[in-house]
Amino acid sequence: MTKSLTEGKPLKLVLQFSAPILLSMLFQQFYNLVDTMIVGRILGENALAAVSSTSSINFMIIGFCMGVCSGFAIPMAQAFGAQEPHELRRYIGSCVWLCVIFSAVLAISTGLLCTQILRWMGTPEEILADASAYIGILFWGIPVTYLYNMTSSMLRAVGDSRTPVVFLGLAAGLNIILDIVFITVCGMGVMGASVATVIAQGLSGLLCLFYIGKKFPILQPKGEEWRLRRRHAVRLCGMGLPMGLQYSVTAIGSVILQSAVNSLGTTFVAAVGAANKLSVIFCCPFDALGAAIATYAGQNIGAGKPDRVREGVNSCMLLGSVYAVSACALFFAAGSTLATAFADPSNTVLIGYIRHMLVVVSLFYIPLTGVNVYRFCIQGMGYSSIAILAGVMEMFGRAGIAALVGIWGFNAACFAGPAAWILADSFLIPAYYHFLKIEKKRLTGSL
Secondary structure, three states: OOOOOOOOOHHHHHHHHHHHHHHHHHHHHHHHHHHHHHHHHHHOHHHHHHHHOOHHHHHHHHHHHHHHHHHHHHHHHHHHHOOOHHHHHHHHHHHHHHHHHHHHHHHHHHHHHHHHHHHHOOOOHHHHHHHHHHHHHHHHOHHHHHHHHHHHHHHHHOOOOOHHHHHHHHHHHHHHHHHHHHHHHOOOOHHHHHHHHHHHHHHHHHHHHHHHHHHOHHHOOOHHHHOOOHHHHHHHHHHHHHHHHHHHHHHHHHHHHHHHHHOOOHHHHHHHHHHHHHHHHHOHHHHHHHHHHHHHHHHHHHOOOHHHHHHHHHHHHHHHHHHHHHHHHHHHHHHHHHHOOOOOOOOHHHHHHHHHHHHHHHOOHHHHHHHHHHHHHHHHOOOHHHHHHHHHHHHHHHHHHHOOHHHHOHHHHHHHHHHHHHHHHHHHHHHHHHHHHHHHHHHHOOO
């Protein structure tokens, strides 16, 4: 049931391992995409703007949860690569305790403060109530977010990237059904969309947990392995917190940008939100490559094979660059058609803004490939605390462009992401070569 990434051709391994992760991420993004599509087409532009206005703060908080769980998986992958199952289970035992603590603290604090946070962001008053209702439910549902991401990260750490996507696919289907029932039948409005998301993700998490209990003895701590050990907790937090903070720090720039976009009015808020939703879906392959190279690098560093890390990175960059060109061409040709998923076809102004942003952003997808591949490789090698600096660079990139929204208007919002990615790459690429060199010296005993 496990899979080693320390033997075989890197390109083939990366493809095999990242494909299920890609499907998993697509299903996970599908939750929010379906919410937005149904809300926009059934409840109207204001409701679409309400859901869209929460995207950046949602990314900051939920992204932190996902980043922490991804970071927790790195010591597990390294223990698995080093063939130390007892150590692997000790990490899992401590991981469970940490996830319980983190999820409780985050759910309570963000659930109570969500409305005030939206006010601080300058959310237009006419959409504030719906925005608060939508994001509030997602924040109170943070424990189920942790459950799914924790269990799926455990499975990926030992090479099983397929099982989580099966369960998430089932949950995505349930999410669609519940969206329609809660919004159109029960009349719950935007809150119905977020309730459906929490229920569906909770199901996928429980299925992963059940599957681990039935099929993966290597992932089942027993006796003293359940203890929250200081050494393991410190190591897990040393990997997880920087990755979580990286998402959050990056999202701070998005929050600042969203606040600036809010000043442009409801139409621009809806346009930026819809374009970001579509772009996130099409960016899932880059995220999948990042998740794949993190586990790949972790296992190969654990096995003492740094040269395979370099081969894996090159394979990921090749795959990502080919896809980036294809996605850009699609947005040029069919951006307006894609935009009609969120807006009525008669609203040509809104559709035009959505297409324009999609085209501009996709022109810089190759730098985005580098951000994901190099950053997650650095983290997989064990340098998460350093990789967080890339998130700081992204934050400055977005925040700097946000300051120009008052001058350049909507175009500034379009170039915020590309500016962030280019700044991050300027740090990540040299850092990757530096740390790979350090690992080679360490493993050969010359350091």
